[in-house]
Amino acid sequence: MSSHREAPEISKDPVADSTDVYAFVSPDKPNTVTLIANYIPLQLPSGGPNFYEFGDDVLYEIHIDNDGDGQADISYQFRFSTTVRDPGTFLYNTGPIGSLSDPNWNRVQTYDVSVVAGGSSSTLGRGLPCPPCNIGPRSTPNYAALAAAAVNSLGGGISVFAGQRAEAFFVDLGSIFDLGDLRPFQNLHLIPTPAAPGVNATNDLNVHSIAIQVPISTVTRSGRPTIGVWTSASRQKARIYDADAGEYVNAGPFVQVSRLGNPLVNEVVIPLGQKDLWNSLPPSDDKKFAGYVTQPGLAALLPVLYPKTFPNLAAAVAAKTPRADLEAILLTGIPSGIITGFTNFTGPVLADMLRLNTSIPPAKSPSILGLLGNDPAGFPNGRRVTDDVVTIEIRAIAGLTLPLVDTHFTPDGAAKVVTDFTTAPTIDSPPMNAFPYLGVPYDGFDHPS
C-alpha cells in the first residue's frame, strides 16, 4: 500500500498511521496548493458502533520545506477533541444527523488548527467541526451536504477539512504482497498462474483525511517555486492505562511515530528492520537510508520473480548500477536539464518529500501516469488524488526512468507496460472537482453490500 500499515510498530496504531499524502496546485483555484494527509487505513464503512475518528492524543502535522534542507519551514498542526453528548446510550447517533450541530449526533469531534513558522505558532482556527462518519441512509441521509458544511474557511485564503473520505489510493494488495504477483503478468511469475485483471483491494474502504488549501504565495520563497511536503503523527512519550478512569493518560514531549512523503517509500523501499526508525526521523535524516533508494530491493526481486522478463534490469542490478534516477525522483527532485522544461529539484539534501513545483499549472487533461505520461502536473511533481503512483513507481524501479541518467541503458519491454492494473476508474466513489477533492465516503449500510 502507499503507506498503510507499512511498519511494524505503526501497524498497531492505526489512528496515528498515515496512509497517503497528496500535494497539488488546486485545479479550480490555481493560486493555491492543496495538501492532504490521510490517516486510519482500511476503514470498513460498517465498522460501528464506535465509528472511526482521529486520535485526541495524537499531534497531526503537515509540513512544508521551502528552502531545500529537508526540515520543516512551515508546519500546520491539527489537534482533535471528542465530546460524548449522552454517555447513557451505546448509539453513535440517536436519530438522523441533519446538520453538524444536530443533537442526534452523540459522539462529536472538533479540532484546532495552528501554523508553526519562523519559530512561532499562530492559531488559525479553534473548535472546527469534523463531519460524522457516513453511517447509512437513516443516520446520515444527506451525507454530501453534511460533509460540505465541514469545509471551513479560515481567512487569508485558507480552507481546511478534517474527516472521513473515500479511499482514493488504488492498488492490488492481495496480489502484490503474494510474492510480488501482478495479476496481468502472473503467467510470467516464478510461480505462474493464468494472467488476470487486477483487483482494487482498497475500493469501497474509507480513510480519515486532513486537508488544507493555502495560497501558494504563503508557502513558497521568492525564486523557489518548489516545496517539499510530508506529514507526521506524534504521540507523547509516556502513555499509561488508568484502569480506574478507563482511559489512557499521556505525559511528556511529543515524539514522531509516523511519517509519509512519497508513496511506497517506507512501504517497499525501506527494509523491515529500519521501518520504525524511518518513521521516527525527519526527512533531513534520510541520507542514512539513501542506499535503499539507489539499490532498491524490489529492482533485484523483479528479475527473480519474473524470469527472463527483465534481463536488462537484471544486468543493471548485477552491475550495482546506482539508481540516480530514483534518487532524483524520491530524494532530491529532478534537476533541470533532465526532462525538457521540467524541474522540481530542491537541492542536494537527500530527503524523502513530495516535491511540488508550484509554478506548473494544473493539467487540462491529466494523465494518471503523471510525468511518465508527459503530464508534468502529476506525480512525481507533487501527487494528485488520481495519479497511479503504484504503476509509476513500479515502472521506475523496473528501469523505465534509468535512461534519464544513463543513456546507455535500454529499459526492458516489460518496464514500459508493467502495472498492477488498478486505475482510478475502479474507485466507486470518484474524487470531487473541488476541495477537499477526495470522494464522498462509503456508507456503512451499503458497504459491504
Added chain:
Amino acid sequence: MPSHDARRASAERAGDPDPLAGSSGRRLSRRSMLHTVATAGAAGLAATALGAAASPAAAATRHPSPGSGSTAKAASGPLVVHVRDARSGDIEVFSGTSQTRLRDKDLAARIARAAG
C-alpha cells in the same frame, strides 16, 4: 546523589530551564516523585503519580493489587517516572509536555523498593 542544583545545572545544559519544575511550575522533589503508583517492567520501572495525596508508604502499600492505583487525576495531568536503569539511577520524569532526565541512584533504589 547529585544535589538539586547539580541536577538543575545538568538539565539546563540539556535545554530544560528548570528540571525540578513540572508543567504547572510545581517543583519536583524526591518526595513528590515517590507519591506514586508503581509498576515494574522488564526493561525498567515506570511509575505514575495520578494523585498527590498519598504518602510514599501509602503508595507502596496500594501498589500490589493491580488496578488499585490512585483514582484522583491531578489537575495538571499525570506525572510519569520511568526508571530506565535502577543500578545507574537513570530516571526520566514526564509531566505535561516536558521531560526531565535525572541520575539519582538513591531515588531509583527507593522507587524500585516501592515497586516491590
